[in-house]
Structures are given as structure tokens and as C-alpha cells.
Amino acid sequence: MTNRIKELRAKYNLTQEELASKVGVRRETIVFLEQGKYNPSLKLAYDIACVLGTKVDDLFSF
Amino acid sequence: MTLKQYQKIKLILTVVLAFVFSQAIVLKSFVPPIILLLAVSLLLIMLRRRVTEVIADERDYITGGKSALLAIQIYSWLAVIGMFILYAFRDLNPAYEPVAMTLAYSTCVLMILYSLIFRYYNKVKLTDKKFIYIIFVFILFFVLAIASIRLFSGEDDWICKDGQWIEHGHPDFPSPAVPCK
Numbered sequence: 001m002t003n004r005i006k007e008l009r010a011k012y013n014l015t016q017e018e019l020a021s022k023v024g025v026r027r028e029t030i031v032f033l034e035q036g037k038y039n040p041s042l043k044l045a046y047d048i049a050c051v052l053g054t055k056v057d058d059l060f061s062f
Numbered sequence: 063m064t065l066k067q068y069q070k071i072k073l074i075l076t077v078v079l080a081f082v083f084s085q086a087i088v089l090k091s092f093v094p095p096i097i098l099l100l101a102v103s104l105l106l107i108m109l110r111r112r113v114t115e116v117i118a119d120e121r122d123y124i125t126g127g128k129s130a131l132l133a134i135q136i137y138s139w140l141a142v143i144g145m146f147i148l149y150a151f152r153d154l155n156p157a158y159e160p161v162a163m164t165l166a167y168s169t170c171v172l173m174i175l176y177s178l179i180f181r182y183y184n185k186v187k188l189t190d191k192k193f194i195y196i197i198f199v200f201i202l203f204f205v206l207a208i209a210s211i212r213l214f215s216g217e218d219d220w221i222c223k224d225g226q227w228i229e230h231g232h233p234d235f236p237s238p239a240v241p242c243k
Contacts, residue, residue: 024119025119025120026122029119029120032121
């Protein structure tokens, strides 16, 4: 599974720490997500998509 | 309070607890460490609420769950193997038997606790087939535990009575070396 978190985070000029704080997770989780080493829960995927102004299926691709 | 401050306080409290526990064992005084343990636990719960950052998230819980399951499996296997080895060599040293029994019962308690907590989180209904299987496993554990008590311990032992070690049944090991009080 790949994702566009890093790309969209850069677009909105957000740091990993800021994104983590907005969705209520630790910064390490965002690092793992961006590296594709962790599959998030549906809720976390939805929260990240909301913060990054996109839809879950645009953010993640299988 | 930041997460780093909380972690530092937690580390300091752990060191203090370890020191008090070691002193309590030396001084054979067991009430103060229990009181301190409760006080420290309450203090940590209060401090945890004051931390503004995220202490643990979903990834930590998933990793924690996997680690706990693996740790339980490894401990259970090692404890069962250790129990059989110690029990097999109990003739060499009678002290091996209580250690073997402690390992066996601690494994049983750990597995029962795991099953109960798993059931709680899994919210299994009473009519669910899974729950019936769990009950069956509990009954099996209970029967095995009773059988092991009857087979392995208690019946043939040395009992301290009026300052003397008296045979109870036919213990196949000598009376304890410690004075009978």
C-alpha cells in the first residue's frame, strides 16, 4: 500500500509533529505511515485525509 | 507537562521503588513497599492525565498486543519445560518441587487471565460458540489443575508439628534442613 501523506503534508506546509498532533497520534506513527511500514486504522486514515483536505481513496492506493 | 518530563519522573520513581523493594527484602518489611507502590501508581495516573502530548496511539497498542501475546507464549513454553525438568530432578533437591509448582500455576494463571481479558475486549456473547469453547477450556484447565494437585503435591510431605518434622504420607525426600518452629 502506498500513500501521498508526505506529498500533501508538504503542500500544506505541515511538519510530521503538527500532523501527528492534529490527528492524535505520535510523530513516529506518521514516520511509519509515510514509509509505508504501517497500515492505519480506518479512523486514522479518515482523520489524516480530513486534515490534508482529501479523500481516503485519493490518499491511499493499493 | 511534556512527555519527556513525565518519562523522567517515571524513571526516577521506578529507581526509588526498586531501591525500597530491595531494602524491604533485606529488612523483611513488606508493608512499606506495597504502600509506596500504590502511592506511586496513583501519582503516575495523575501525572499521565496532565501530559498534553500523545503518550500512546493505535500503533503502540497493536505493537503492544503482539508483543504481549508473543511474551506470554514464550514464557508459557519456557515455564512448562522448566517445570517438567525441575519436577523430574526433584529427588536431587526437594526445593525444585515448589519452584516447579510455582512455574506451573503461574503459567495457568497467566493463560486464564489472558483468556478472560481477551474475552472482555472481544465482547463474546454468552450464546456464542467461541464462548462455549472458552468455558470448555476453563473446565479442562480446572480438572487438570486439580489432578496435578492430587498427583504432584501436598499428599506426601513433611509437616511441622510441635517443633518436629512429621511425615505426612510417604515423602520420598528427607525432612527439611530448616528448624521447625
